[in-house]
Amino acid sequence: MSVLKAARELGIVFFPAFDWAISPTHPERQERLLYTLDQLKEEGVFDIPGIREYKPEVAGEGDVDRVHFCFPETSGVVSPSHLVSAGGAIRAGRLVMEKKAAKAFALVRPPGHHAMKCVHGARGFCNINIEAVMIERLREEYGPLRVAIVDTDCHHGDGTQDIYWNDPDTLFISLHQDGRTLYPGTGFAHELGGPGALGATVNVPLPPGTSDEGFLYVAEHLIRPLLDDFKPDLVVNSAGQDNHFSDPITDMAFSAQGYAKLTEILDADLAVLEGGYSIQGALPYVNLGIVLSMAGLDYSHVREPGFEPSRVRQGSAVTDYIRRQCVDIRKLVKNPPPRQRSGEMVGEWFVRRKTLYYDTDHITEYQTESVLVCPDCPGVLKIESESSRTPLCLGVQIPIRACPRCRSEGERVFTEGAKSGRYAVSRLIDRAGKRYERVGGVAVG
Amino acid sequence: MLLGIDVGGTHTDAVLIGRQGIVAMAKIKTDHDNLLVSIRDALESIVSVAGPEGVSRLNLSTTLSTNAIVEGDTEPVGMFVSGGPGIDPVLYRVGDHYFTAAGCIDHRGEETGALDESAVVQGMAACREAGVSVFAAVSKFSTRNPDHENRIKELVHPLADYVAMGHDFSGRLGFGRRINTAYFNSAVWRLYNRFVDAVQQSVLSMGLRPRINVLKADGGAMPLSMSRHLPIQSILSGPAASVMGIIAICDIREDAVILDIGGTTTDMAVFAGSAPLVEREGIAISGRPTLVRALRVKSIGVGGDSAIQITPQGVTVGPKRLGPPMAFGGAHPTLVDALNVQNVIAYGNVAASFAGMAALAEGSGLDPETLADYAIAAAVNKIREEVAGFVREINDRPVYTIYEMLEGRKVAPAKVYVMGGPALALSALLQDAFSQEVVVPENFAVANAVGAALARPTFSVELFADTARGRMVVPSLGLSREVGRDYDLAAAEADALALLREHVRYLGAEDDEAPVETVERSSFNMVDDSTFLGRNIRVVCQVRPGVLPQYREAVTCPC
Ligand SMILES: [Zn+2]
Numbered sequence A: 001m002s003v004l005k006a007a008r009e010l011g012i013v014f015f016p017a018f019d020w021a022i023s024p025t026h027p028e029r030q031e032r033l034l035y036t037l038d039q040l041k042e043e044g045v046f047d048i049p050g051i052r053e054y055k056p057e058v059a060g061e062g063d064v065d066r067v068h069f070c071f072p073e074t075s076g077v078v079s080p081s082h083l084v085s086a087g088g089a090i091r092a093g094r095l096v097m098e099k100k101a102a103k104a105f106a107l108v109r110p111p112g113h114h115a116m117k118c119v120h121g122a123r124g125f126c127n128i129n130i131e132a133v134m135i136e137r138l139r140e141e142y143g144p145l146r147v148a149i150v151d152t153d154c155h156h157g158d159g160t161q162d163i164y165w166n167d168p169d170t171l172f173i174s175l176h177q178d179g180r181t182l183y184p185g186t187g188f189a190h191e192l193g194g195p196g197a198l199g200a201t202v203n204v205p206l207p208p209g210t211s212d213e214g215f216l217y218v219a220e221h222l223i224r225p226l227l228d229d230f231k232p233d234l235v236v237n238s239a240g241q242d243n244h245f246s247d248p249i250t251d252m253a254f255s256a257q258g259y260a261k262l263t264e265i266l267d268a269d270l271a272v273l274e275g276g277y278s279i280q281g282a283l284p285y286v287n288l289g290i291v292l293s294m295a296g297l298d299y300s301h302v303r304e305p306g307f308e309p310s311r312v313r314q315g316s317a318v319t320d321y322i323r324r325q326c327v328d329i330r331k332l333v334k335n336p337p338p339r340q341r342s343g344e345m346v347g348e349w350f351v352r353r354k355t356l357y358y359d360t361d362h363i364t365e366y367q368t369e370s371v372l373v374c375p376d377c378p379g380v381l382k383i384e385s386e387s388s389r390t391p392l393c394l395g396v397q398i399p400i401r402a403c404p405r406c407r408s409e410g411e412r413v414f415t416e417g418a419k420s421g422r423y424a425v426s427r428l429i430d431r432a433g434k435r436y437e438r439v440g441g442v443a444v445g
Numbered sequence B: 001m002l003l004g005i006d007v008g009g010t011h012t013d014a015v016l017i018g019r020q021g022i023v024a025m026a027k028i029k030t031d032h033d034n035l036l037v038s039i040r041d042a043l044e045s046i047v048s049v050a051g052p053e054g055v056s057r058l059n060l061s062t063t064l065s066t067n068a069i070v071e072g073d074t075e076p077v078g079m080f081v082s083g084g085p086g087i088d089p090v091l092y093r094v095g096d097h098y099f100t101a102a103g104c105i106d107h108r109g110e111e112t113g114a115l116d117e118s119a120v121v122q123g124m125a126a127c128r129e130a131g132v133s134v135f136a137a138v139s140k141f142s143t144r145n146p147d148h149e150n151r152i153k154e155l156v157h158p159l160a161d162y163v164a165m166g167h168d169f170s171g172r173l174g175f176g177r178r179i180n181t182a183y184f185n186s187a188v189w190r191l192y193n194r195f196v197d198a199v200q201q202s203v204l205s206m207g208l209r210p211r212i213n214v215l216k217a218d219g220g221a222m223p224l225s226m227s228r229h230l231p232i233q234s235i236l237s238g239p240a241a242s243v244m245g246i247i248a249i250c251d252i253r254e255d256a257v258i259l260d261i262g263g264t265t266t267d268m269a270v271f272a273g274s275a276p277l278v279e280r281e282g283i284a285i286s287g288r289p290t291l292v293r294a295l296r297v298k299s300i301g302v303g304g305d306s307a308i309q310i311t312p313q314g315v316t317v318g319p320k321r322l323g324p325p326m327a328f329g330g331a332h333p334t335l336v337d338a339l340n341v342q343n344v345i346a347y348g349n350v351a352a353s354f355a356g357m358a359a360l361a362e363g364s365g366l367d368p369e370t371l372a373d374y375a376i377a378a379a380v381n382k383i384r385e386e387v388a389g390f391v392r393e394i395n396d397r398p399v400y401t402i403y404e405m406l407e408g409r410k411v412a413p414a415k416v417y418v419m420g421g422p423a424l425a426l427s428a429l430l431q432d433a434f435s436q437e438v439v440v441p442e443n444f445a446v447a448n449a450v451g452a453a454l455a456r457p458t459f460s461v462e463l464f465a466d467t468a469r470g471r472m473v474v475p476s477l478g479l480s481r482e483v484g485r486d487y488d489l490a491a492a493e494a495d496a497l498a499l500l501r502e503h504v505r506y507l508g509a510e511d512d513e514a515p516v517e518t519v520e521r522s523s524f525n526m527v528d529d530s531t532f533l534g535r536n537i538r539v540v541c542q543v544r545p546g547v548l549p550q551y552r553e554a555v556t557c558p559c
């Protein structure tokens, strides 16, 4: 009999979308997971007892409307490919929730972590946030869950951060190449979450050239303790692979071995593929490393061609900087500064104004986000948004744990907004009452 | 006329089929320790009826290789493996003479680490010492570039009576499967060839001059000469022969489930899209996955000999077998006994069935008839559930394009064909349980031999081309050649189809007997830094398992 056997059951939802690309030479093209599939098949990963491959489900527009305010309409911003990749994440989540697997990896594309609460088009190759669509579906089906998301993509997970900015029940940690040197230019240590969820957003910007040593230091000395303190029901890893030393669009020095070790330290229940564009030299090996690590198998023989630790080792200045960062961030998260830089109080509402650029679709969005600062619950969220394509729209969200006052306040804001004639489209996400509404188009009264 | 012989575990069945129908049949008890005797007896029995002249083709399905592996009656193999980085190749160890050598070929077929020939030479010394004389060479991604396997073969050649190379068996990926396939192939190589020598001699001595083919696990045939190099392809062909037989007898054309109710299990197969479904990767032998193509068959732990038990959850049937039915001298009541008690059948000693059922029912508050009723219902329900689960599993198989995800064809069986001993007895009950029409074909008792006789050759060709490297390979044909930068998917598909047609002719089939088709075709633009480098092309063409059309009508009966 085979000596190979997974130490724990791992479900892999593999969906390479071989017939989908942003454009023929775009990094998000048909070829992206081709060599990963070759490697996984050749290694016989799906033959290892305890590892099983699953087909994605197809998410519905309802799954998107539970998370996002899509303007002017949902069907205009999501395509079948996004519904399949989000459905892949959902299937992975379900495998773990239903205990069909101890861990699951949604190895799917297109990615999603740059998609924000409001969606007018595609940003950073993403239209809808597949992790958020998955998590909210799980919360809808299995009840309220404390969820921690660790985003290990090289780019700041600004979309996921935006979606969970005001949610104290979701811990979002992103480590990424410093925003001063890479898209999307955000994710600084002082970004800590909205007034009702301070410290539930954690950003760890890392200097270009950070290698295994730096990543693993952050994982062990900062992320692991934060996860232990938060006591999540579910840990989700947004597993971007563009920190690899061979990635063409970033400047980091992480390795396949490093990714496998990082996976072991994070010990996430779910991993969802995000970016990673060194499709020949890195992805086949990084994905193999992550898969073996999640299944509790030996990954010490995984090594990408041309890897020489000495050539990619980070300098001592980088090491020192990262150590100091970890101390500072831990302090910030424990004792966030009371005065928020991101916005201002207007009555009981905390208001921030944002201008967002959709690089993939060339759209600019102007947004006013208001959250009702409530002592009893995470508070009602109200977003007014207009873009270079769509006139002013309204989004209102009543959180799952909304108090009675916030429930009625949320309904009032939505109903009055929809009647006012000021908004081209008004949307309600009422998680407490499981009501999802859209009042569209023509002005009323 | 076509002669089919299926050497099974208990019986050896033979059928001679002419254009007008079945000419002769024979059923002989298999001599487990001397399969050749069983084949000779079957041949003699057919020849005594029909004479030797008219037999133009003999198709043989045999358990020889299967038995040898299951019983450990195999030869030691010197196994040389070069793995490169990834899963530690030591973990794929098989047999007592397993040697790994450094060396690496990547997914594009590029050598990224040279083969450590000294490790091979060292392993050879150990093999010489141990008297090993059959070998297998396998390297990772050898289907993209077989250089390392070829080199290992060159090195061990002086010691070897036979060397199998991993890429000979299939162009599909799967390092561990390739290792197991090559290993088992070498392990039965000598035994199989001796057996085949003897079969050939017997056939000739009886005055027969047929072309001889051997059945494969995918329900296809291969020429005897080819099977000499690839004996592992002859493994587990029996269940496939039965399925092919039912397909011929019932002239199945729509999606259907085929159930073969045996002693300990009920085997199910699915017919869809005008062919039986084939395993996605390959069959497992002795618990080890291989690249041997096989019909997708699943066993349900319910058969005529399955034990009936009363548990806190209710009456169950199987998966345990506690000996034969009481009607045939067993000690514990089985499904056959329940059918006896309910008067559905009258097999063997019916009184013994009654006595056994009564003894089991005692103290349970059930009378023997009710217990028998519950048992039959439990068996039928189990079969129905497992069939539904199997179809669900088939429709849930992973796909890799948005198109297949959204538009992919779903298997939806319209009929359930039932064969095997208790088939007739259970058919009415099964009909109550299934929404599909349940059919019991008339000639199912010799379906396996009919399937063997009428099986057409099957083969598949996997072509891989990388125009940036300027290379095209077809591993299973040992073909590797240069291609230009303008080589594209259309050219690759045309090449694959032409190569397959040529090979099928070599296998002895006419074009109309064995139609070729493309089952996979993809071409990916390889881009680096927004620059087009070339195309990565994959084409798979095959001849699907099927029955020879000219003879199909001869055996088809109204089902
Ligand atoms: Zn990140």
Ligand SMILES: [Zn+2]
Residues within 6 Å of the ligand: A153, A154, A155, A240, A242, A274, A275, A276
């Ligand atoms: Zn990224």
Ligand SMILES: [Zn+2]
Residues within 6 Å of the ligand: A374, A375, A376, A377, A378, A379, A380, A402, A403, A404, A405, A406
């Ligand atoms: Zn409240």
